[in-house]
Amino acid sequence: MNSLLGQPQKSKHWLTFWVALATAAAFFLPFVIYNRGLFVYIGDFNCQQIPFYKLAHEAVRSGDIFWNWYTDLGANFIGSYSFYLLFSPFFWLTLLFPTAAVPYLMAPLLVLKTACAALTSYFYIQRFVRDKNYAVIGALLYAFSGFTAYNIFFNHFHEVIVFFPLMLIGLEELLVNDRKGAFAVTVAINAMVNYWFFVGEVVFVILYYFVRCTGLKGGFKKILWVAFEGLLGVLISAFALLPSALAVMGNPRTTFPENLLSGWQFWLYTHEQRQPGIVASFFFPPDTPSRPNMFPDHGAKWASLSAWLPLFSMSGVLAYLISVRKNWLRKLLIACFVVAMVPGLNSLFVGLNHSYYTRWFYMLILLMALATAATLENERIDFARGFRWTAVITAAIAIPIGFTPVIKDGEIEQIGLAKDMRIFWVYVALAVIALALCYLLMFFARRTARFQRIALVMLCCFTFGYTTLYLAMSKQTLERDNYIIDNGVHGRANLTMPVDPDDEFYRTDIYDSGENFGMYWHLPNIQAFHSVVPVSIMEFYPEVGVKRDVSSRPQPEYFALRSLFSVRYLFIDRSKEEQDPMPGYHLVDQQLDFNIYENENYLPMGFAFDAYLTREEFDEIPTDLRHKVLMRALVLDEERAATYGPMLEHLEIGDTNLPEAYTDFLDDVDARRSMACSDFTRDNLGFTATCNFDQPRLVFFSVPYEAGWSATVNGEEAQVEKVDIGFMAVRVPAGACEIRFDYMTPGLLPGLAVSGGAILVLLAYWLFFRSRSAKRRGRPADPPRTYELFDPDQLFPAEDEPADGFSLDHPLSDDGEEPEPEELYPPAGELPDPSEVRWEAEDFTGAPGPVIPPEDGEDETGKDQPKK
Structure with missing residues (x-):
C-alpha cells in the first residue's frame, strides 16, 4: 500500500515517538500556562505526586535514603517510595535539576512518559503488521487511551504503561525467535519499576503464554525456558523487590485471609x-x-x-x-x-x-x-x-x-x-x-492512498480535543490551584519557622487543610496521606481510636497524642472558623494563609516513664481515654513487662487514677518533661540522643518500630524494645548516656547480593548461547519467522454487501476488484527468497534477524548510490 508516511517496511518508531510527544505536549501546554508554568491537577496528583517527587528528590540528592522523617511519623524510605517513584528512570532524570524545579517537571515528565509508552508499544505492535504505519496508529491508541488519561491522577501508573510492552516483546523473542535473555531483562525492569503492578503482569503473562502457544509450533516445550528467565528476572530485581515486600508485609490492606474475596462475592459483583x-x-x-x-x-x-x-x-x-x-x-x-x-x-x-x-x-x-x-x-x-x-x-x-x-x-x-x-x-x-x-x-x-496520514491526523486531533476537555472538566478552580501553588509548591521558600527544625527536632500539625503540606514545607508532620508506611503505625492508630487506612489524620480530641509525638507547632488556615480546636496552644505567627500556634505542652523527642501497664490492661481502658494514659505509662507486652517490671511502677487501672481531667494530663506532661533527653540530633543513618538519669530507665522515642533499627548505649549494643504497640524504647543505665539508633533498610543488603548473583547467572547464560550461535555461523541461516496474526483462512465469511459508505475493495486494485487472498497475505508458511533478504548484524544472542532488501538507489549499507 502506498503511503505518504514513508515506505511501509521501514521502522516508524521515531515518528511514533515524536508524534506522541507533540500531541501530549499540545494538550498539557494550556494548563501549564494557566498555572504559571506548573501543572496542578486534582486530588492525589496535588497532594501525593508532586510532594512525593519533591521529598524523594531531596532525600536522594542529600543521601538520606534509609529512614525518612518527613513521611508520617517516620518511614522506611525505600519501602515507602518504591511503589510510587523510587525505581522509575523518569524520577532519576529529575536529579539533574534542583529540588525547586521538580514541580515544574511534572508535566514534561508526563509528556515524555506518554511518548515512551507509544514507542514501546510500537515495537510490540509492529511485529504483527506488515505496514508499520498501522503500528504507529496502534501505538498512539495505546498511549492515549482513556486509561492513560484517567491515570494522570495517579502519575506513577504511567511507568507501568511505558514498560509493560517490553515484557511481551521479550516473551515473543523467546517463544518465536528463541532469543535468550531478553525476557529475563524485561521481567527485571518491570519488577523494579513497580512491584504491585508486577503481580498483575505476572498473571497476565501466564495467561498470554498459554493462549499464545496454541499458535506456535513447539511452544509448550519452551515453558521451562520461560519459567527460568522469569525467575531470573525476579532475582535480578531482588534489591528493589525484597525491601518493598518486607515493607508491606503485615499491612492491614494486604493481609490474608482478611482481604480475600470469598463466597458469592468471588463470582458476582x-x-x-x-x-x-x-x-x-x-x-x-x-x-x-x-x-x-x-x-x-x-x-x-x-x-x-x-x-x-x-x-x-x-x-x-x-x-x-x-x-x-x-x-x-x-x-x-x-x-x-x-x-x-x-x-x-x-x-x-x-x-x-x-x-x-x-x-x-x-x-x-x-x-x-x-x-x-x-x-x-x-x-x-x-x-x-x-x-x-x-x-x-x-x-x-x-x-x-x-x-x-x-x-x-x-x-x-x-x-x-x-x-x-x-x-x-x-x-x-x-x-x-x-x-x-x-x-x-x-x-x-479508506480507498485513498492518503488513508494512513488522514487517520493519523484525525487521531491526534481528536486525542488533543478529548484529553484537553477531560482535563479541563476534571480540574479544580483557579482559586484552589493558586492555594496549592502559593501555600504548597512555593510555601517552603516563603515560610520561616520560629524555631529551625534542623536545630531542634520537632513535629508539626496541620488542622483540616493542606494535605501533605508538611512534605511541601519539608517539616516533619503527623498528618500524612500515604498508603505505604510502617506497619507499626497501622497497628497503633486504631488502638487509640484513630482510623488509619490510606492516611493518618488524628482528630483534635486526641490532643495528648500531640505531646507524645513531640508536636510543637499547629497550622490552621486563617479562613477556618474553628481556631481553637485543642487546649494548650497560643498564636505565635501568621504566615502564608495560616495562623501558627505553639503547643504549650510540647515535649522534646526522647523521654522516660516511671510506670507501665500491660497490653491487656490497656485494652480495657475506654478508647477515648487511651491517648491520655499513654502520657502516664508505657504499654508493654507480657514478656517485656516481666523483664522491665522491676524497674517501673505497675499502673493499676481504676476509676480513681485514670487521667480524665485536663489537669491530670498537664501533670503527666510535667513528669515526662522532667525525664526528657537533653539533646536529640538526626543524620542520614539514624539519630543520637543524650540523657542523664539517677536510676535505670526505659527511654521512649515516638519513632515507629521496624526491624531495621539497631541501638547502642554508650557504645554498647542495646536491645530495641517495642512499646506502646508500635514505637521504640531502649533501656539506659543511671548516669550520663549517649543513645545511638542506626537504621538499615530491611532486605536491602540481601537483595543486593541476590541481584548481583542473578546478573552473573544472566551473563553466563547469555554468553553460553552466544557461543553456540557463533558455532553455527557457517551453517545455513534459519529462515526468518513470520509474525502473521492469522491466516486468511481464519477469517469468517464477510457479509454479502458491506455497510453503506464502506468498501472492502483494496486501494491498489486497478479494476476495483478485490485481489485474491494470496496477494494480500501469503500463507503463514511462505517465506521470501533468501537471496532477496538482507540480514542484520548479530543480536546479543548471535541469532540474525531479517531485514528488507535494499531499495533502488541504495547499496547493502543503506547508503545512496547513483541510479542506473
Whole structure:
C-alpha cells in the first residue's frame, strides 16, 4: 500500500515517538500556562505526586535514603517510595535539576512518559503488521487511551504503561525467535519499576503464554525456558523487590485471609452498577477518578476503570472478534473480557484482594490497540460490522441513562441517571463525535492512498480535543490551584519557622487543610496521606481510636497524642472558623494563609516513664481515654513487662487514677518533661540522643518500630524494645548516656547480593548461547519467522454487501476488484527468497534477524548510490 508516511517496511518508531510527544505536549501546554508554568491537577496528583517527587528528590540528592522523617511519623524510605517513584528512570532524570524545579517537571515528565509508552508499544505492535504505519496508529491508541488519561491522577501508573510492552516483546523473542535473555531483562525492569503492578503482569503473562502457544509450533516445550528467565528476572530485581515486600508485609490492606474475596462475592459483583460500568468503560471516555458520574454508585472510585480507545472506540476490536476465528489474539481478548466481568478472576491481578481495581486494563488495551491496527490494515476484516455493533452498544448505554426519570417524594427529580447530566451529555457527545469521525474516515479515506496520514491526523486531533476537555472538566478552580501553588509548591521558600527544625527536632500539625503540606514545607508532620508506611503505625492508630487506612489524620480530641509525638507547632488556615480546636496552644505567627500556634505542652523527642501497664490492661481502658494514659505509662507486652517490671511502677487501672481531667494530663506532661533527653540530633543513618538519669530507665522515642533499627548505649549494643504497640524504647543505665539508633533498610543488603548473583547467572547464560550461535555461523541461516496474526483462512465469511459508505475493495486494485487472498497475505508458511533478504548484524544472542532488501538507489549499507 502506498503511503505518504514513508515506505511501509521501514521502522516508524521515531515518528511514533515524536508524534506522541507533540500531541501530549499540545494538550498539557494550556494548563501549564494557566498555572504559571506548573501543572496542578486534582486530588492525589496535588497532594501525593508532586510532594512525593519533591521529598524523594531531596532525600536522594542529600543521601538520606534509609529512614525518612518527613513521611508520617517516620518511614522506611525505600519501602515507602518504591511503589510510587523510587525505581522509575523518569524520577532519576529529575536529579539533574534542583529540588525547586521538580514541580515544574511534572508535566514534561508526563509528556515524555506518554511518548515512551507509544514507542514501546510500537515495537510490540509492529511485529504483527506488515505496514508499520498501522503500528504507529496502534501505538498512539495505546498511549492515549482513556486509561492513560484517567491515570494522570495517579502519575506513577504511567511507568507501568511505558514498560509493560517490553515484557511481551521479550516473551515473543523467546517463544518465536528463541532469543535468550531478553525476557529475563524485561521481567527485571518491570519488577523494579513497580512491584504491585508486577503481580498483575505476572498473571497476565501466564495467561498470554498459554493462549499464545496454541499458535506456535513447539511452544509448550519452551515453558521451562520461560519459567527460568522469569525467575531470573525476579532475582535480578531482588534489591528493589525484597525491601518493598518486607515493607508491606503485615499491612492491614494486604493481609490474608482478611482481604480475600470469598463466597458469592468471588463470582458476582455486589454493586448493581458495576457490570454496566465495566461495559461502558470500553465505549465512553473516562470519568474523573474522584467523581464517577455515569454510574455514580458502582463502588469503583479510583479503580482506573477505563479502556476506551480514542476515535475508533471498540469498532476495530469488535470487527476483529467478529471476522477472525481460531486465533490467539481473539481468544486472549475474549478471555480478558470474561476476567473483567468476574470479580474473583479480576482480583487475581491485585493478589486476590477484595478491593475493586481494574488497574490491569492497560494490558488489555495493548491487545485492543493491536487488534484495531490489524483490522485497519487488513481490509478483508469487516470493519463495518464492528462499527455498527459499537454504535448500537453506545446508544444502548446512553439512551437509558440519559432518559430514565428519577422520582423522589412523588416528584420527578431529574431526567437521567447520571450524577451530573450536563457532564454526561458532554461524554455522550465525545463518544458520538468519535464514531462520526470514524465513519467519515472509513467512508471517505479508506480507498485513498492518503488513508494512513488522514487517520493519523484525525487521531491526534481528536486525542488533543478529548484529553484537553477531560482535563479541563476534571480540574479544580483557579482559586484552589493558586492555594496549592502559593501555600504548597512555593510555601517552603516563603515560610520561616520560629524555631529551625534542623536545630531542634520537632513535629508539626496541620488542622483540616493542606494535605501533605508538611512534605511541601519539608517539616516533619503527623498528618500524612500515604498508603505505604510502617506497619507499626497501622497497628497503633486504631488502638487509640484513630482510623488509619490510606492516611493518618488524628482528630483534635486526641490532643495528648500531640505531646507524645513531640508536636510543637499547629497550622490552621486563617479562613477556618474553628481556631481553637485543642487546649494548650497560643498564636505565635501568621504566615502564608495560616495562623501558627505553639503547643504549650510540647515535649522534646526522647523521654522516660516511671510506670507501665500491660497490653491487656490497656485494652480495657475506654478508647477515648487511651491517648491520655499513654502520657502516664508505657504499654508493654507480657514478656517485656516481666523483664522491665522491676524497674517501673505497675499502673493499676481504676476509676480513681485514670487521667480524665485536663489537669491530670498537664501533670503527666510535667513528669515526662522532667525525664526528657537533653539533646536529640538526626543524620542520614539514624539519630543520637543524650540523657542523664539517677536510676535505670526505659527511654521512649515516638519513632515507629521496624526491624531495621539497631541501638547502642554508650557504645554498647542495646536491645530495641517495642512499646506502646508500635514505637521504640531502649533501656539506659543511671548516669550520663549517649543513645545511638542506626537504621538499615530491611532486605536491602540481601537483595543486593541476590541481584548481583542473578546478573552473573544472566551473563553466563547469555554468553553460553552466544557461543553456540557463533558455532553455527557457517551453517545455513534459519529462515526468518513470520509474525502473521492469522491466516486468511481464519477469517469468517464477510457479509454479502458491506455497510453503506464502506468498501472492502483494496486501494491498489486497478479494476476495483478485490485481489485474491494470496496477494494480500501469503500463507503463514511462505517465506521470501533468501537471496532477496538482507540480514542484520548479530543480536546479543548471535541469532540474525531479517531485514528488507535494499531499495533502488541504495547499496547493502543503506547508503545512496547513483541510479542506473
